[in-house]
Amino acid sequence: GDYNGHMKDADAVYKNIIADNPAMLVKRVYWDAYPRVTTATGNSYPEVTELLKNAMKKGALVMNYSGHGAPYTISHEQVLKLTDFKEFNSARIPMWITASCELTPFDMPEENIGETSMLNKNGAAIAFYSATRAVYADENRILNDKYMHYLLGKDKNGRRYTIGDAARLAKTALVDINSNVLDTTSNKLKYVLMGDPALTLKKPTEKVIIDEINGQKTSSGNKPQLKAGSIARIKGHIESAGGRLNDYKGIVSLLLQDSKDTVVCKNNTGDSKTQYTLYERNKTLYEGSDSIRNGIFETTIPIPLDINYSNQSGRLNLYAVNTDKTIEANGFTEDFTVGGSEDIAQKDSIGPAMFVYLNNPDFKDGETVNETPYFYAILSDSDGINTTGTGVGHDLQLVIDHKDTYILNSYYENDFGSYTQGTVTFHLPELEAGKHHLFFRAWDLKNNSSSTILDFNVEVGLRPQLLDVRTSRNPASAQTTFIISYDRPETETQFNIEVYDAFGRLWWTHNETSSTANGYH
Incomplete structure (x- = not known):
């Protein structure tokens, strides 16, 4: 909308972020690039809503929004609503920055997204930078750009700015006569920071260097080709400003993307003479992790048949963390x-092996579950699992009751150090009481498929089931930690613990309510 103005503003901020931070993985999500759904209640972008919720769940560092807003919604199409921020549940909490009108009128007697995000104890935002009143797009873009510059930047001594310092410096830069951009209006004064101003966002301090791809040194100047159906071999190391870190031990995570696609927006509102165009890496070919020893790593990546076949540059992003989680590093190559x-040489016609269940690995076909069960699919295939979303129909697909279809490519995670097996986890939306049917299909990287079905019964209000209870010390003399495994991840659950001695006397009780991502409390 607004003659593509908000997309242009977001693009301007995006380009400066990647120029200053080339190793960071930055994803653009523009409403107009997706189908708009029109009903009696108005317009919506369900695909965008799902993408944003999934980005928050997976652990985006920053969610940055440019566009219209109100205390109860982000955008006219209500892509994210106040209730979404109330209900959001994740241990991986992003910082929200919104170049938008009055998402946080904290001095008014009404609920708003900014305050609600900060008061959600299960996690919606670690901090929220937004406006308290109506603001203007041009000035919003200038402030947003400056804030991101300081938020991800360093001072002259090489120290990272806190989120509070970034807010102060961004505003003062706009009235500095030596600045290349000035804003002498009151627009910037309407922006407030909700959160701890002394907080510094996590950002890697060291570098991941790729030394070889398929035996070819990256310093040679020749670009190796990753072919469909091949296995890419990657070698690299960790280094700091002082040189290689030979004692570095930890984990490296890799994300391989295909060449850029041309994305032509749809001009859904019809108010622009031209359709906005951007170039984005929309296809993820692989995502996995492996070990680092003595500062060195070697890993393999399967290349699927579903690629662009463009012979253009792909992109490999890498993130590393040491064993005690004190030193982070990142890097990339194109x-x-x-x-x-x-x-x-040898054709494969067998699809992935799969073990599928709801809530509990002991689940049997036809059993009863709660109204929002958790779906698991453990997959394995010697060629790897296809999650590219490129080939027509080659998706991880879940269908409930022959009508509601969910694409689960982004919910798949490879097992550590392996590309041949991994797990899909997905929290099903609320279902009605009664009998239901589930169909699931998966493809391998050679485009062979397998599928399975499950029947199950939904009982509203079904109590959670304990799978296992352990303690960190047993017997315990002074203290111990209870580790509880249960079948309701991502669901707020009340835990009541009572400890008795050998004579049946009650010694200790504890009650708390919590929600976890993995079903362990």
Whole structure:
């Protein structure tokens, strides 16, 4: 809407972020690039809503929004509503920055998104930077750009700015006569920071360096080609400003993307003479992790058949953390191409092996679950699991009652150090009481599929089931930690613990309510 103005503003901020932070993975989500759904209650973008919720759940560092807003909603189409921020539940909490009108009128007697996010004890935002009143798009873009510059930047001594310092410096920069951009209006004064101003966002301090791809040194100047159906071999190391970190031990996570796609927006509102165009890496070819020893890592990546075949540059992002989680590193390379096909000597026609259940690994077909069960699919295939979303129909697909379809590509996670097996986890939306049917299909990287079905019964209000209870010390003399495994991840659950001695006397009780992402409390 607004003649593509908000997309242009967001793009301007995006380009400066990647120029200053080339190793960071930055994803653009523009409403107009997705189908708009029109009903009697108005317009909506359900795909965008799902993408944003999933980004928050997976652990985005920053969620940055440019567009219209109100205390109860982000955008006219209510892509995210006040209730979403009330209900959001994740241990991986982002910082929210909104170049938008009055999302946080904290001095008014009404609920608003900014305060609600901060008061959600299960996690919606670690901090919220937004406006308290109506503001203007041009000035919003200038402030947003300055704030991101300081938020992700360092001072002259190499120290990261706190989120409070970033807010102060961004505003003062706009009235500095030596600044290249000035804003002498009161617009910036309407922005407030909800959160701890002394907080510094986590950002890697060291570098992940890719040394070789398929045996070819990246310093050679020649770009290796990653062919469909092949196995890419990656070697690299960790280094700091002082040189290689030979004692670094930890985990490296890798994300491989295909070449850029041309994304032509749809001009859904019809108010622009031209359709906005951007170039984005929409296809993730692989996501996994492996170990780092003595500052060195070696890993393999399967290249699916569903690639662009463009022979243009792909992108490999890497993130590393040491064993005690005190030193982070990141890096990237675009010095390779994706295209061509590997000669496959032996044809494979067998799809992935799968073990599928709801809530509990002991689940049996036809059993009873709660109204929002948790879906699990443990998958394995010697060629790897296809989650690219590129080939027509080659998605991880879940269908409930023959009508409600969910694409679960982004919910798949490879097992550590392996590309041949992994797990899909998905929290099903609320279902009505009674009998239901589930169909699930998965594809391997050679485009062979497997599928399975489950029947189950929903009982509203069904009590959670304990799977296991352990203690960190047993017997315990002074203290111990209870580790409880249960079948309701991502669901607020009340835990009541009572400890008795050998004679049946009650020694200790404890009650608390919590929600966890993995079913362990």
